[in-house]
Amino acid sequence: MKVKNVFPRPFGIVVCIFIAAFSIILQAQSKKVFKAPPSADEIKNPMPGDAASIIEGKKTYTTFCAACHGNKGKGDGVAAAGLQKPPADHTSAAVQSQSDGAIFWKLTNGNNPMPSYATLTPTQRWQLVNYIRTLAKSPKK
Template sequence: MKKILFVITLLSLVGCGSSKEPNVELVQNMMDQPSVKAQDYNLEASDRRANKMPPDHVVAIGAHPYKFKGKPKEAGEQLKNPVPASENIALGRERFETYCMVCHGPKAKGDGTVAPKMMVTPPSLLTSKIRGWSDGSIFHVITDGQGMMGSYAGQIIEKDRWLIVNYRRQLQKENKE
């Protein structure tokens, strides 16, 4: 009896090592299943992917597609900034310094750390051209991108994009071109 107990203890310890091999499983029921894991291959699918693309025109709950995709002019004219200029400037600054500063620089002068390495130098956002832009136009560039600058809609939620727009106004007030 003692010997059997010893063997059982030993077997249960086998599973404690750092080995990537599966443990010795005494009860095999439900170990093998036809289900596929996320990110795995599905040999039965025509594209061999376990993860499926959503069908066309599907929208995530709570998401609403951007109305002005590819329409900077309309965005500039029609989008109204819903966030008061004085609201949460600290967060606007934090978001600007996280997402824009590497290229446009800490004061938006176009002198971010990666700017010299880029094919198209990120422009200053203190120019009279940009000073004359509406809030909607700036929001549009962050949301839809412009030329060499990609869209940041996937990284920055809508409210925070407006906070960045407001913070840039603040930078324009405090800094010359």
């Protein structure tokens, strides 16, 4: 049996190209991997991870980060459930195994829905890195 072609052939081709392009763009946006460039590992942390810096880092974290990442950094903040992507667990090996420079780069640049914090001073951002280090899972737990 022969099915009658209602649309001229080029129409189908144009529709296919359009759908393909659209889905590629959608995928690229939702799956943009959050990865710091290798050069970020070269950025050295100028702040010692001392008590003063950690206290300041904790204050900034509570103000700007805890809503999504949770007070203990587990990614379970009150706003976490409403996001299209879960906030990172800062206690995890996946985060803790990264260099200070990579974490600094990520919190500076963000990756939707993770906001960019380039507006915080570099000092505040390094204090955040130092505070995030204290959230590492204790090996005993």
